[in-house]
Amino acid sequence: MFRKGQTATAFLFLAPFLITILVFFFYAFARAIYYSFTDFNLFNDARVIGIKPYLDVLGDSLFQRALANTLVFSILVTVLQTVGSLLMAVALNNKIKGQSFFRSAWYMPSITSSVVITLIFLWLFQRRGVVNYLITQWLTYLPLILTFLGVMIAVQVAQVLFERSRKLPAKWFDPALAAMSALIALAVTLGLNVLGVVGARDVQPYDFQYFSDSWLSIGGVRVLSMPLLVVVIMNTFTTIPTLMLFFLAGLQNIPAALYEAADIDGATPAQKLLRVTVPMLRPVTFYVVTISLIGTMQMFDQVAVIGSAAPQETLITLAYYVYTNTFKSGAAPVNMAAAAAIILALIILLMVFLQRRFFVAPEAQ
Numbered sequence: 001m002f003r004k005g006q007t008a009t010a011f012l013f014l015a016p017f018l019i020t021i022l023v024f025f026f027y028a029f030a031r032a033i034y035y036s037f038t039d040f041n042l043f044n045d046a047r048v049i050g051i052k053p054y055l056d057v058l059g060d061s062l063f064q065r066a067l068a069n070t071l072v073f074s075i076l077v078t079v080l081q082t083v084g085s086l087l088m089a090v091a092l093n094n095k096i097k098g099q100s101f102f103r104s105a106w107y108m109p110s111i112t113s114s115v116v117i118t119l120i121f122l123w124l125f126q127r128r129g130v131v132n133y134l135i136t137q138w139l140t141y142l143p144l145i146l147t148f149l150g151v152m153i154a155v156q157v158a159q160v161l162f163e164r165s166r167k168l169p170a171k172w173f174d175p176a177l178a179a180m181s182a183l184i185a186l187a188v189t190l191g192l193n194v195l196g197v198v199g200a201r202d203v204q205p206y207d208f209q210y211f212s213d214s215w216l217s218i219g220g221v222r223v224l225s226m227p228l229l230v231v232v233i234m235n236t237f238t239t240i241p242t243l244m245l246f247f248l249a250g251l252q253n254i255p256a257a258l259y260e261a262a263d264i265d266g267a268t269p270a271q272k273l274l275r276v277t278v279p280m281l282r283p284v285t286f287y288v289v290t291i292s293l294i295g296t297m298q299m300f301d302q303v304a305v306i307g308s309a310a311p312q313e314t315l316i317t318l319a320y321y322v323y324t325n326t327f328k329s330g331a332a333p334v335n336m337a338a339a340a341a342i343i344l345a346l347i348i349l350l351m352v353f354l355q356r357r358f359f360v361a362p363e364a365q
Contacts, residue, residue, distance in 0.1 A: 089247035
C-alpha cells in the first residue's frame with residue numbers, strides 16, 4: 001500500500017521515462033498506423049486511401065525478398081545463438097583456473113561497436129581477405145594435414161586397444177594418450193615430408209567473392225544469399241556473449257543436489273545437460289529466444305553499413321526496407337514504409353504469441 005503522497009512522487013520520478021514512451025512509442029506508432037492508410041510521401045497533405053499501401057507493399061517483389069531474408073535470418077541466428085550461448089555458459093560455469101578472465105574475454109565482442117565489427121568482417125571476407133587466404137593455405141597444406149590426422153587417429157586407436165588389452169580403463173579421447181599420438185604423428189609427418197613422400201602443393205589463390213549475388217538454393221528456390229550468411233555469422237558471433245550471461249545467471253539457480261543425484265545414477269555429461277540443465281533453464285530459454293527473435297527481426301545496422309558493397313536483394317531486411325522507403329530521394333513512399341513497419345510489428349507480435357502459447361514453460365508465465 002502506498003502512503004499519502006507516495007504515488008505522486010513515484011509518477012514524478014517515472015515522468016521522464018513515461019513521457020519518452022508516450023512520445024517516441026505510442027504517438028509514433030499511432031502516426032505510423034495513420035500514414036499506412038494514406039498517400040503520404042513527406043511533401044503532400046496526407047489523404048486516407050484505405051488499404052492500398054498494404055496491397056502495394058505485399059505486391060512489391062523487394063518487400064517479398066526482404067520478408068524472406070528476415071525470416072531466414074531470424075530463425076537461423078536465433079537457433080545458433082541460443083544453442084551457442086547455452087553451451088558457452090555451461091563451459092564457463094565450471095570451476096576452472098582463470099574463470100574470470102575467460103568470462104571477460106568471451107564477453108568482449110558484445111561491447112564492441114557493431115559498426116566496427118561489420119567493418120572487420122567486410123575486411124575478413126574481401127576477395128583478398130583473411131578468409132580466402134586461410135582457405136588457400138588449407139588447400140596448399142592439405143596433404144600434410146591429412147597425413148598428420150590419419151597417423152594420429154591410427155596411433156590413438158592402437159594405444160587405446162593396447163591399454164584395454166592390459167585391462168586398463170583407457171578412453172578414446174584420453175588426453176595423455178592423445179598428446180603422445182600427436183607427437184608421434186608430427187614426427188611421422190615431418191619425416192615423410194623430408195623424404196619427399198608428402199608435401200605442400202601449388203594451388204591457385206582462392207578468390208571467392210562473398211558479397212556477390214550468389215545464393216544457397218533448395219529445389220531451385222533461393223533461400224539464403226552468401227552476403228546474408230556472412231551477416232548471420234557476424235551477428236551470431238557478437239550476440240552469443242550477451243545471451244550467455246542470462247544462461248550463466250540461470251545456471252547459478254540450479255540446485256547442486258540435482259547434479260549429485262545424476263552422478264550417483266551414473267549420468268554422462270551429455271545426459272546431465274539434456275536431462276537436468278536444459279529443462280531447468282526453460283524459463284531463461286524462453287526469455288533468450290524472445291529477445292533474440294525481436295532483435296533479429298529488427299536487424300538493420302549491419303545491412304546499412306555493408307550498403308552497396310553487396311547487391312540489395314541479397315541483404316535487404318524488413319527494417320532496411322522501411323528505411324529505404326522512408327528516406328528515398330524525391331517523393332518517398334512513406335505510406336508503404338509505414339505499412340511495412342506495421343506488418344513487421346504484427347509478425348513479431350505473432351511470433352512471440354505463438355512461442356508463449358506453445359513453447360513456454362509454466363513457471364515462465
